[in-house]
Amino acid sequence: MASTSNVGASSAATVNEAPPSASAARVRVPPKNSAGNKTDPAWEYATSIDIKTRKVKCKVCDWEFTGNAFRIKHHLAGTNSNVRPCPNCPPEIRKKFLVIIDGLQEKEKERVKGS
Numbered sequence: 001m002a003s004t005s006n007v008g009a010s011s012a013a014t015v016n017e018a019p020p021s022a023s024a025a026r027v028r029v030p031p032k033n034s035a036g037n038k039t040d041p042a043w044e045y046a047t048s049i050d051i052k053t054r055k056v057k058c059k060v061c062d063w064e065f066t067g068n069a070f071r072i073k074h075h076l077a078g079t080n081s082n083v084r085p086c087p088n089c090p091p092e093i094r095k096k097f098l099v100i101i102d103g104l105q106e107k108e109k110e111r112v113k114g115s
């Protein structure tokens with residue numbers, strides 16, 4: 001007597017993977033140095049007297065002038081560019097703002113090159 005049992009199993013699984021979806025590019029908006037935005041390091045050394053007329057006062061030498069954070073930086077760094085240098089600015093602060101201005105100009109150059 002012979003009995004044959006044959007259990008055949010066949011499984012066909014088809015794996016259908018969807019193509020990886022492109023991840024959405026995250027766009028970061030850099031903060032702008034507007035009159036109301038006081039995150040700029042320049043505001044550590046100057047105060048805004050009047051936002052409307054953009055009148056500011058240098059805390060280091062008490063000089064009042066019209067300008068924004070950009071001009072304050074140049075005043076503190078003593079670049080003589082559009083604004084007179086700060087007579088009382090300590091060398092370490094002068095150096096700090098020179099580095100900041102240098103970095104801004106580098107960024108500006110890259111932006112022009114890249115476009």
Ligand SMILES: [Zn+2]
Pocket residue numbers: 058059060061062063075076085086087088089
């Ligand atoms: Zn000053």
